[in-house]
Amino acid sequence: MELLTINNVWMMICTALVFFMHTGFAFLEIGLTRQKNTINILFKNIFIITVGLLLYYMVGFNLMYPGDFNGFIGSIVPGISPPENGMTAEYADGGYTWWTDFLFQGMFAATAATIVSGAVAERMKIGAFMIFTVVYVGFIYPIAGSWQWGGGFLSSLTIGDAEGFYDFAGSTLVHSVGGWAALVAVYLLGARIGKFNNGTSQAIPGHNIPLATAGVLILWLGWFGFNGGSVLSANPEATSLTLVTTCLAAAAGGVVAMITSTILYKNLDLTMFLNGILGGLVGITAGADQMSPEDAILIGAIAGALIVFAVSLVDKIKLDDPVGAIAVHLICGVWGTLAVGLFGAKAGVDQFLVQLIGVLCYAVFCIATSFLIIFALKKTMGIRVSEREELEGLDAHEHQMDAYPDFRLNEH
């Protein structure tokens, strides 16, 4: 009982840390976008965490952890009720109580839609975004999650020595699930007015870099819970190793992104430094409990370099991603998932193949479902605000509010 109590306290702390990540996402997104869209972004983030949690209660949790099921899609059972042994050490090997299980997973669920929020910032209709969020967080995320964490077909996919796809805390299940939808949404939405003039990419600087910096540090802190809690108990060795690999990868990602962008662009760009930290964190997430410190630094470092090239690649193919969500969550999410087959305790050709198959399954499912949802919205209610609304700001039109009523607006 004492061990269960200790385990459960750690898991509740981790739950709180993952909750706090929503503050980090909100700060990062408003920091890297313009003042005139601040209320809109905050509104979306608050909508995601509130509605996301209720949806997870209503359908998400049961869809994601259906118990015995066909391996592809669970059944919709409304509401939650704990099993008989849910509060005893019999449940989940005494790692936490069933209530904690629900809340910890519920905090994760909303993250996938938050990733999309940043990518579509400054031009997507709030109504369309809300509908997308309800469908994606309520149904798509839990179904995708059930394939692996719910004991579905990917968790038992065996090739040679490799037994099962491995995604410790969600490089794929959370980050690239959000990242694929971000990619599709950005493609269907089109770029912000003024982002590409005469075929060349233009800078649209974010309005509050200090807030973006605070957001990234908060996210890093939140990752202590995101990865640390994914141990699913307070196991001393596993939790402390996980925090070490998580932090080393974050640091390496930041430093390498900073060096790479300085060499390429001859300036010390803080926003790339920040994205590099996030890239390192997303990259280590799939294998945080499987890596040595050296592996973690390498995985983070490669993620940091990938970030810089991915941001410029996204620009080159004329996709407009204001906060770098595709580079951070999709590219580094895929990288981190594949890295489980290249580094650490599970490394091997067979594991790499299983990881690759997993990545492809999620790519197909997430691209197809998010395309269907957003394309349907585009053809019915429309997904993009009018040109005037975009130029004058979504705050003024969608919300009739100012984030900073006493400040002057810069025209850029």
Added chain:
Amino acid sequence: MKKVEAIIRKSKFSSVKKALHEVGVNFFSYWDVTGLGNEKEGHVYRGVSYSTSDIQRRYLSIVVNDDFEEVTIKAILSAGSTGDVGDGKIFVSQVDEVYRIRTGEKGGNTLK
């Protein structure tokens, strides 16, 4: 009476203010302005180079008696210059009348 208006670098404001006080110009108005000019400030954001067209400067409006015109201009010219493009401009114009609102009196004495 003359109105001396000057657009100067914000970084030169305190030295210009000190120089004006030294020649006996003790009151004037100023505000922050944004404008366009020959100076381009180079920036890079997430790998994309751009130059800002909005240049931040401080605008001074000083009304003085005719005998103060020359020292006022000299003070700004010497204290406001860095020698680089973008140091700003001075405009001088004629002022027809000045009133002191408190007493209703008018003329050059109101500027002392």
